[in-house]
Amino acid sequence: MDTIRADFPILHQKVYDKPYVYLDNGATTQKPKVVIEAVKNFYEQTNSNIHRGVHLLSEKSTEQYEQARSMVAEFIHANSTNEIIFTKGTTDSINLVAFSFGEKYIVANDEIIVSEMEHHSNIVPWQMLCERKQAKLKVLPFDDNGELCIEKLDELITKRTKLIAVTHVSNSLGTVNPIAEIVKIAHAKGVKVLVDGAQAIQHTAIDVQALDCDFYVFSGHKIYAETGIGVLYGKEKLLNEMPPYQGGGDMIKEVTFEKTTYSDLPLKFEAGTNNYVAAISLGEAINYVQAIGIETIAAHENKLVQYASHKLGTIDGLRIYGTATNKVSVISFLVDNIHHYDMGMMLDKMGIAVRTGSHCTQPVMAHFDITGTVRASFAFYNTKEEIDRLYDGIIRIKKIFA
């Protein structure tokens, strides 16, 4: 593991004179040297706008950008690169589907189902769609362990249900949802499924064909790439039927003032100059992850979350939110009556970075009747020693409040 930590320059610094413990990987992951170097090299040697120039560097840029697309397609087992749309991030991908799928398939009184544990990004775009089309938003609840009540899904689906939007992994509870099972139930009734993979892509192997989901979305920055790039995977047939989301350069075939024809997939959904450098960095990051092996990563992270659950669980008065049987990389907790914000501020001064608050999942907080939690989220470069530091920090804070 030491060799892996050496790949991440940011981890080797002190904050407030203390070794930095970064446990906010759910918010964003740190970048390995190969990704940082690739971006630097690209700007120093290759940079030119994609899909436009006839000159050598523009061709090289385009080639690297399209190569990144192939790598993403391969990484998540898509059928073809036509199914991989580059976006700004998970939120952008969801908004794209909410608009374009909505335009094509949603009419008044139709229904869309989201789960109670969704990130606001997988709620609000659907609410906006429902407002636009006078459609109805329905909610699939979860139980107190943080597991979806799958048995309620069947009765929730009606003839008017068009789509289910559900997260693969909960960002505030860590629950891994049974996506393949949800898709099976949905497809049996002709309902499409969008999966928010923002918290899954970096922790577990993804096979969109095995899951059989219709859309799968994620962000590059959560899997060790730069910020500003996201992916929308969609089944080719659906993407072909859906109208473009935004108009502009790159997404057109021919423009006259009378009529414009659109590009074929995937460019049809990539209006304007995309963040091609970040896309290339995503290719590098996937390369890096594959060299280590996503299974190796998952195994190490699983050990960390087990260790942390056990160790933090021994602290008197500590309550863990999200105790699903199948969970990854996230521990949400509260201790005694200590406010999550106070805990987070104090841990920060001990050099430990965690997230506090509602984690953009206010309905999850409402479920447990709390205003927020402290969230420690792990990546494969984290260590047991760092979890011990977190433990010691909590104990110290408990004493201050005692």
Added chain:
Amino acid sequence: MNIHEIQNEIIEEFAIFDEWMDKYEYLIELGNSLPVIDETHKTASNLIKGCQSQVWLDAELQDGKIQFSADSDAIITKGVVALLIRVMTNRSPQEVMYADLFFIDKIGLSANLSPTRSNGLVSMIKQMKMYGMAFDAKMKQEL
């Protein structure tokens, strides 16, 4: 003591802490010593909602001076609230309106006031000054 002098007094008090944890322990102490706001004043209209912590602020005009009372669900926030009240309460509306709050930066707590923290403190200061303006207008009307 005027607003300026009382801020200098606070800065002196904090000068003895070189450890962050000691500073927080003192803030917790201050937070705990803040007179409890009357529950009837913890209304939705007095609530300043932050993303991280929440603050309730109430104000009354008594003999030409504003009396602030406040509370927060997070104790460190409450400690800062206690300091703000110590500086701002029992002042004329004009003094509150034009108060230059320099002590927060000087005692190293300005990170608590960055808008992204959204702990309600920035809005609380704004709200205090709004009360200053409102009471000032009211007093002028009554003259």
